[in-house]
Amino acid sequence: MSVQIDMGVDGAGQPIEMDLEELLATRLLVQGNSGSGKSHLLRRLLEGSAGTVQQIVIDPEGDFVTLSDAFGHVVVEGADYSLVEIARLAQRIREHRASVVLSLEGLEMEEQMRCAAAFLGALFDAPRDHWYPALVVVDEAQVFAPAAAGEVSDEARRTCLGAMTNLMCRGRKRGLAGVIATQRLAKLAKNVAAEASNFLMGRTFLDIDMARAADLLGMERRQAEGIRDLARGHFLALGPAISRRPVAVKIGAVKTSARTSSPKLMPLPQPGGGDLQSLLFAPIEASPPPPPPPPREAVPAADLMRSIAAPAPSATAPQVPHIGDEEKEDIVAEALREIVADPASAFQQPAVLFQDFATRCRMRRLGNPGLDIAAFRRRLGMAKAGIFREDEEGWADALAIAGTLPEDMLGTFLFIARAARHGAECPSDDAIAEIYGTRSPGRVRRLLQFIEDQGHIVVRTDLSGRRSIGLPTLGWTTASAEPKPEPADLFTRSR
Ligand SMILES: Nc1ncnc2c1ncn2[C@@H]1O[C@H](COP(=O)(O)OP(=O)(O)O)[C@@H](O)[C@H]1O
Ligand SMILES: [Mg+2]
Incomplete structure (x- = not known):
């Protein structure tokens, strides 16, 4: 089945289409400075393929929740749930092929990363029966896969980076197609960017980002200078799902609107019109402080799961069980077995696999597998040789x-x-x-x-x-x- 998504027009006014099946197989990276039109582009893509493919949106700014009214996406407000609940929701989402927007609005960056990591990890670890094709759209991907250590804890950064790496490097077999957008290529982890075969490059000011964009597009640096002058909504596109040569595309209109939009100029009040002086210096006590915004009603996790799936969820909250030594060793062995079974692991750095390992253990409710990186390397070596348990006879x-x-x-x-x-x-x-x-x-x-x-x-x-x-x-x-x-x-x- 061939499905073409109409993205917009090229310089000559000819339509530029994105082949959905090819996109699922080859992933997409979008780069452009803030305001260049990335989120708009993602929205055009989502609207054009809604109803045809499952869509999962990781939305740091809560922009895409408006897809819910028009296309029935389930909105998951990340701030309202525990990580265990988030992971269970993700499992359900895979099982029932629900299109969702995970809104991370209102969370600190570190919390955003933890939430996205738990969510992506569970999507990735879904059982084979649930490996249906889905677009996984991550806006502001540099938040979730940063190239360098930043102000967040190392553990949060590495877990999230591991989950993003899994999505982009190893998600395909599991049906997950990453579509990621970033303001700055230089701030995005290289291995995450490298796995996309389709690119849409928008306006880019900084030389370092332009150089990387030029490399990805296979262009001479000089030729790529044009990226600096691209107007809002204009992108250079390349890749098997779009075009085998770089083409210019002007992204078309969208049906739904972003919840936030660029500030627009509006006329200032006329000087002398109202008495600003007395307005500002009126006795402070006289006017009451503005009322706080009404608290948002959180949808209980169980209700949300019900809206994702027909089967009734269990009434009890998920418990983190105590895990004994024997079971711990089973979980470790199983995680190692999965890692070495994946052909993509062979040439991965142990540090990346260590994150992958930690995520896999965590998804089995084993928060602390009791291995540091040195011990992990040793176990990984053993596992590569087919020895999965420490005490194998x-x-x-x-x-x-x-x-x-x-x-x-x-x-x-x-x-x-x-x-x-x-x-x-x-x-x-x-x-x-x-x-x-x-x-x-x-x-x-x-x-x-x-x-x-x-x-x-x-x-x-x-x-x-x-x-x-x-x-x-x-x-x-x-x-x-x-x-x-x-x-x-x-x-x-x-x-
Ligand atoms: N192709 C386009 N056509 C019309 N308006 C656009 C287009 N691309 C972006 N815009 C508008 O420009 C503003 C910034 O776009 P946005 O997608 O939010 O940029 P970014 O996500 O790159 O920061 C928004 O108000 C958006 O509606
Ligand atoms: Mg944006």
């Missing part, structure tokens, strides 16, 4: 040897040890490279040489060039195999 000796190696080699050593223990074929160079997190054959060679020099492995290559690796201390040996199988074999192996 028969591994004590191999783990003791692994413990004498530099930390980054632990996983590779155990991976080889696993093959040797079961007499399986010796892993290929490519397989070892993937576990080690490198693409360089030279590094694999040096790695094996190093471990061999420590006396922990013995590499034998027979006359036909097949390799086997033995672990002398443990008496385990792999079967021999080609170190570089034919590309065809590789292909079948990776299927």
Whole structure:
């Protein structure tokens, strides 16, 4: 099914359309200074695809709540719920494919980040049965995926960044298509920006942002100078969902209005008209202070869930259960298993995966998995070798040897040890490279040489060039195999 969203017109007045299916597969990044028309653009996109695809909007300023009247989006006021409730709402939203606006208006930045992280994390962790396609629109994305540490706590920043990274880097398989807008590319974490294949660049003043925009658009810096002079509502567009060459687009009108809009000039009161002097200096006590705004009625979480789904929610508030050591180890093992099962993890920095890990544990109600980053690296190495539990049987000796190696080699050593223990074929160079997190054959060679020099492995290559690796201390040996199988074999192996 091909669905085209009419975004506006190009310089010649021809319509510019966005292919919705392609957008779902390739994500979108919008950049432009404040007032360049990003939120308007997102609104045009949302209005044009409402009713065709599920839409989830993370809205730091509460601008998009007006979609509710026109298109029936459910509004979730982030300030009204606990993080546990937010996560449960997100689960329901996935299950029932409800279009929603998560408004974070009125929250401090750190709270906004925590709320978005819990929400995105739960969307991401939805069970496979609920992996329906959805646009996940994040306005002011630099708030949620900042490039640098800022005034918020490190923990909040990293959790939220992890959730945004998951959305952009690994959401696709789960049906989540990130559409993010930012005022400043330089303030947005690079790995989050890098995963979008479609770009809409609006007016940009600062050189550093322009340079990054030019890079993303594949333009010469000089050519990109034009971005400085773009008028409000005008963007340069590129990407598989829009156009294979950069095109200029003027975004068309929208049906709903933003709750906030740019200030407009209005005539000042006529001088001498009213007696301003006496108005301002009238006795203060005489006029009562303005009444406080009426408190907003929070919709109870249970009612909101009912409006998202037909099934009646449980009446009791969610409790954070106590988690024993055994169950803790189960949760840790399960989170590690998921991380290594995802092919996108192979070349990720451990620090990013650590955040991912923490989020996964938290989603299973395990707030403190009891691992610091060093311990996590070790467990990640073990997990890459297929050892998910600390106390897995028969591994004590191999783990003791692994413990004498530099930390980054632990996983590779155990991976080889696993093959040797079961007499399986010796892993290929490519397989070892993937576990080690490198693409360089030279590094694999040096790695094996190093471990061999420590006396922990013995590499034998027979006359036909097949390799086997033995672990002398443990008496385990792999079967021999080609170190570089034919590309065809590789292909079948990776299927
Ligand atoms: N394509 C457009 N056509 C008409 N008005 C627009 C267009 N783009 C933006 N505007 C108006 O300009 C103002 C700023 O736009 P907005 O989308 O809020 O900018 P940003 O989100 O980039 O700060 C708003 O009042 C909006 O209605
Ligand atoms: Mg905006």
